[in-house]
Amino acid sequence: MKKLDIIKLVFNIQDNDIEFSPLKQGMTNDSFIFSINNERYIIRVPGVNTERIINRYQEYDVYQAIKNEEFVEPVVYIDGESGYKISKFIENSHTVNPKDWNEISACLKRLRDFHNQSHRVEHCFDVFEHINYYESLMPNASIYEDYGETKKNIESLEPIIENLVKEWTLCHIDAVCDNFLVTENQDVYLIDFEYAAMQDPDLDLAMFIVYSLFDRQEIDRIIDIYFEHQVTTLKRYKIYSYIAMVGLLWSNWCEAKQDQNLLNSTYAKQQYNYAKMFYQIVFDEARNVSEFGELVNHHG
Known part of the structure; x- marks a missing residue:
């Protein structure tokens, strides 16, 4: 699935006009900012061959373990197979x-x-x-x-x-x-x-x-x-x-x-x-x- 398809599925919307702004190109992923109902989010797109280096199932388990922590990134969606992740954008940071x-x-x-x-x-x-x-x-x-x-x-x-x-x-x-x-x-x-x-x-x-x-x-x-x-x-x-x-x-x-x-x-x-x-x-x-x-x- 492409990042737009995932966003539409997660937020249950049909909007095809979502605009993406590159946030950063990391060593293993690319990240983009987008907005839904005037609230900003980040979608992480796994890089090529990232699966050789990162175990996404283990990452998923970690986010489940820390989901109630106040000062970790607020994750909205994470896929333990594909590695796509959506989190709320932490404003003014x-x-x-x-x-x-x-x-x-x-x-x-x-x-x-x-x-x-x-x-x-x-x-x-x-x-x-x-x-x-x-x-x-x-x-x-x-x-x-x-x-x-x-x-x-x-x-x-x-x-x-x-x-x-x-x-x-x-x-x-x-x-x-x-x-x-x-x-x-x-x-x-x-x-x-x-x-x-x-x-x-x-x-x-x-x-x-x-x-x-x-x-x-x-x-x-x-x-x-x-x-x-x-x-x-x-x-x-x-x-x-x-x-x-x-x-x-x-x-x-x-x-x-x-x-x-x-x-x-x-x-x-x-x-x-x-x-x-x-x-x-x-x-x-x-x-x-x-x-x-x-x-x-x-x-x-």
Whole structure:
């Protein structure tokens, strides 16, 4: 079905003159604004081959689990098979500015509050499973000559992380600045739960960090804000480990997309750099942290 047919079906109308305004062309979808009875909505149209990357049935389950949340996007319709989604347009809002620390603080509070709701679904997000899956979608070997060594290093963090995970709740997984909206009343909404699944909330924080290409000083500031300056050194290195892991994850995702403009972007290159740099930080420094150091020495 085309987007016009879906809108007519959802709203039970016969209007063929609905006008669409492009909202954004995302990495996996296109979004358009339209109006019904003077109220604006957004329809998401899945991109080509998106089904290889996103499980729409799982996404549907997530939206059912969070449908009563006040500060998530108000979804009117979602199809667990096709991936079409219609939500109300959040008026007078903008995506979070990663250079505005007041906005960053507000969305980190929203993310923490979301984690504390302890929503549950039946599926989880396995980082290493997705690293391997995205690798399988690459048409050729990785563009990075040292990929094999880098992947081996990242894999060595897995048993360490498994011994440190303490929490398990519904996570956004793609908790990046573009998926937070701030209204003129300073309300913060969390949107676009395509990848959401059960995971450790510390991983969500790593996801927030890598997308906006923060440096280490900024990363430490973000960690401190999220944990209200109560974070332990052990927890900090755990998040560093996640940064390394998700850096490789999204680097592979970029290669799986087979988009040359994306592969040549600062974003793609920085994801791979995160994998290498934060693995090295953990390997070099975390040995001095008693509990973490024991795990590094044991599995290193």
